[in-house]
Amino acid sequence: MTAIELKEKLIEKIRNTDNIELLDHLSDVIEFESNIGEVHVMSPGEIEAVNDGLEQIKNGQWISHEEVNREIDEWLKK
Incomplete structure (x- = not known):
């Protein structure tokens, strides 16, 4: 399966769910992955x-x- 096919499959599954916990988890995973390599500045x-x-x-x-x-x-x- 290509990256494009996988993205389309995931997008369709996301559109078809109302499971807030699942959506929150997916959002957290994507957010975490997008921040890899960034330096966290501590408060x-x-x-x-x-x-x-x-x-x-x-x-x-x-x-x-x-x-x-x-x-x-x-x-x-x-």
Whole structure:
């Protein structure tokens, strides 16, 4: 199937659906793909959150992925 044929097939399927969740997902995927290669400029809040996280790591305030999974398992058993 050529790119043109695939585009036409997808366009027809999009026209025939009223599924908002599907349309939102397709929109997100297309938006994500169109932004590949662009540099994301972090907001001051994002920079602050990253710096807070780095400070927590320096202070030993972290737990492993395995420990998080154990805690979740324990919580789900309750």
